[in-house]
Amino acid sequence: xxxxxxxxxxxxxxxxxxxxxxxxxxxxxEFHGHASLMTGADPRHIDIRASLSxxxxxxxxxxFYQTSIVPVHVIAxxxxxxxLGHKPELLSRLTTAIAYxxxxxxxxxxxxxxxxxxxxxxxxxxxxxxxxxxxxARQLNGYPFQGRGLDQPLSLTAWLGKRRSLAFLLSDFHxxxxxxxxxxxxxxxxxxxxxxLWLSQEWxxxxxxxxLPLHDPETGTRRTMWFHPGTEKxxxxxxxxxxxxxxELCRRYGRxxxxxxxxxxxxxxxxYFLESCV
Amino acid sequence: MTNLGLTHPLWLLAxxxxxxxxxxxxRKGVPYPAxxxxxxxxxxxxxxxxxxxxxxxxxSCLILALAGPFLKEQKVARLGTGAHIxxxxxxxxxxxxxxxxxxxxxAKDSKSAAARKLLLRFVExxxxxxxxxxxxxxxxxxxxxxxxDRAAVRAAVEAIDRRGRGVTNIAPGLLMALxxxxxxxxxxxxxxxxxxxxxTHIDQDTQERIRxxxxxxxxxxxxxxxxxxxxxxxxxxxxRNLSETTTPEYFLHRYFQTxxxxxxxFEADDPESLAAAIATVDRLENRPLRYFETIPRRDLSxxxxxxxxxxxxxxxxxxxxxxxxxxxxKR
Numbered sequence: 001x002x003x004x005x006x007x008x009x010x011x012x013x014x015x016x017x018x019x020x021x022x023x024x025x026x027x028x029x030e031f032h033g034h035a036s037l038m039t040g041a042d043p044r045h046i047d048i049r050a051s052l053s054x055x056x057x058x059x060x061x062x063x064f065y066q067t068s069i070v071p072v073h074v075i076a077x078x079x080x081x082x083x084l085g086h087k088p089e090l091l092s093r094l095t096t097a098i099a100y101x102x103x104x105x106x107x108x109x110x111x112x113x114x115x116x117x118x119x120x121x122x123x124x125x126x127x128x129x130x131x132x133x134x135x136x137a138r139q140l141n142g143y144p145f146q147g148r149g150l151d152q153p154l155s156l157t158a159w160l161g162k163r164r165s166l167a168f169l170l171s172d173f174h175x176x177x178x179x180x181x182x183x184x185x186x187x188x189x190x191x192x193x194x195x196x197l198w199l200s201q202e203w204x205x206x207x208x209x210x211x212l213p214l215h216d217p218e219t220g221t222r223r224t225m226w227f228h229p230g231t232e233k234x235x236x237x238x239x240x241x242x243x244x245x246x247x248e249l250c251r252r253y254g255r256x257x258x259x260x261x262x263x264x265x266x267x268x269x270x271x272y273f274l275e276s277c278v
Numbered sequence: 279m280t281n282l283g284l285t286h287p288l289w290l291l292a293x294x295x296x297x298x299x300x301x302x303x304x305r306k307g308v309p310y311p312a313x314x315x316x317x318x319x320x321x322x323x324x325x326x327x328x329x330x331x332x333x334x335x336x337x338s339c340l341i342l343a344l345a346g347p348f349l350k351e352q353k354v355a356r357l358g359t360g361a362h363i364x365x366x367x368x369x370x371x372x373x374x375x376x377x378x379x380x381x382x383x384x385a386k387d388s389k390s391a392a393a394r395k396l397l398l399r400f401v402e403x404x405x406x407x408x409x410x411x412x413x414x415x416x417x418x419x420x421x422x423x424x425x426x427d428r429a430a431v432r433a434a435v436e437a438i439d440r441r442g443r444g445v446t447n448i449a450p451g452l453l454m455a456l457x458x459x460x461x462x463x464x465x466x467x468x469x470x471x472x473x474x475x476x477x478t479h480i481d482q483d484t485q486e487r488i489r490x491x492x493x494x495x496x497x498x499x500x501x502x503x504x505x506x507x508x509x510x511x512x513x514x515x516x517x518r519n520l521s522e523t524t525t526p527e528y529f530l531h532r533y534f535q536t537x538x539x540x541x542x543x544f545e546a547d548d549p550e551s552l553a554a555a556i557a558t559v560d561r562l563e564n565r566p567l568r569y570f571e572t573i574p575r576r577d578l579s580x581x582x583x584x585x586x587x588x589x590x591x592x593x594x595x596x597x598x599x600x601x602x603x604x605x606x607x608k609r
Binding site: 079080081084172174175176199201202206207209211212213217218219222224226234238242 | 601
């Protein structure tokens with residue numbers, strides 16, 4: 001089972017001891033400040049130098065931040081387009097990795113899968129699930145992907161809780177940017193990590209010459225596409241432009257997206273977190 | 279458009295099916311989610327539209343071709359200046375006998391074969407005339423009405439050297455030949471070209487009837503006399519032994535002279551007689567004749583099949599270029 005390391009650039013609010021920096025005082029190693037012994041602070045942490053230099057003569061006690069847990073959510077797009085090629089496999093691998101990593105880090109994990117309804121089609125409320133990784137993988141592998149997924153008016157906040165969480169947004173983002181912006185706006189209280197699942201087949205034509213009727217499984221739009229030797233280049237350009245647009249938009253809401261094309265390497269995701277949360 | 283007809287018009291009921299190609303969006307095809315923001319290619323849409331119309335035209339062609347369109351037989355007004363000639367051919371058994379004349383020096387051909395050669399030449403040289411044909415032996419046989427159809431006339435003439443049978447019975451043949459003119463306006467000289475090898479006795483009653491009919495119709499009579507060596511020449515008859523039983527042709531000749539219409543006899547053993555016959559017909563006064571030539575109906579479905587082929591070949595190419603799958607599930 002794949003595992004990666006994630007970290008956050010903000011302080012967790014939870015009082016539960018965990019792995020992440022927190023704003024709660026407690027038995028951590030991160031120095032917070034001094035307090036008077038009279039306030040009921042831990043006498044084991046009496047700071048002699050600070051006490052001597054204190055003009056009021058109080059005993060000064062060092063105070064520390066504790067490390068806390070962070071809720072980890074996966075918001076997965078289970079729309080029809082995610083059933084394309086080996087995207088389901090990729091989705092299930094990623095979800096498994098996140099669930100397992102959350103379990104190993106000691107964080108509670110929740111899963112919200114949006115398919116053809118406004119409410120989650122697969123919902124795992126926030127818990128410390130031990131076997132989540134395995135069960136969820138099995139559940140996703142046999143899932144009939146359908147509907148428009150995230151490309152519909154949604155109210156996700158109710159399923160995520162009011163505490164700030166690390167929310168992985170798994171989708172191929174094949175919906176209008178305005179919809180994505182609305183979604184990100186709605187998820188502002190949370191730390192959203194957009195994970196973009198693409199297949200390189202999507203911009204690699206199946207033939208040099210030929211034509212192929214296409215339909216959008218979500219909107220039903222039909223189009224006949226003509227392939228010629230220049231098609232691959234224009235498709236690649238279109239996807240590059242899309243990549244830039246997504247990056248630019250997501251960056252405005254906190255994080256740049258992490259692109260998963262064809263395959264997923266956990267180290268790359270660890271690296272992503274190392275780079276983004278120094 | 280009224281010239282067009284259909285052999286099986288019921289096939290047209292299938293025509294609305296062709297609209298399916300225009301209206302139906304076609305195979306749903308491969309799911310491709312990124313359509314929302316992909317650049318449109320206008321050319322592809324144009325080609326697709328062209329393909330639909332091509333398919334429609336192709337199917338329409340096929341259905342029309344199945345319906346079997348044809349150009350109806352048409353009557354084309356022609357201006358003819360020819361004479362109306364009824365070939366009246368003797369098909370009696372005596373025509374099977376050898377003929378000795380200039381046409382075949384060794385006298386191997388039968389008389390009817392000689393008559394065929396002769397008439398073929400005649401018909402060849404008189405291209406603007408209208409011909410009819412009547413054959414007679416014991417009883418007359420109507421073969422061809424007055425027509426300008428060269429092929430039909432040639433075919434009729436070429437068939438006269440088949441074996442003849444029966445006796446020579448000229449009177450009914452002549453009467454039937456005269457009947458040919460009945461429904462035709464008198465716009466050209468009317469000629470009855472009698473090709474015969476002998477005569478028979480015609481009784482007095484019939485003689486009168488024939489004479490009367492000739493006068494009514496106003497036809498000329500030209501007799502091409504096919505003589506065998508033992509027969510007499512009607513032009514230069516011997517001075518003796520003339521009788522109704524031994525030399526009936528001479529008496530027939532005499533009778534024809536009394537018809538009161540222009541009459542000439544040509545003896546076919548004379549090399550010049552055919553030329554003389556043709557020249558004689560040439561000299562006849564002919565007014566221009568407006569007549570209608572019938573062109574047979576023409577089947578047009580072959581053209582439509584051809585057009586369908588031309589329209590269908592690009593579709594074949596299209597079909598070859600069609601891709602069936604894009605994303606294969608990798609498992």
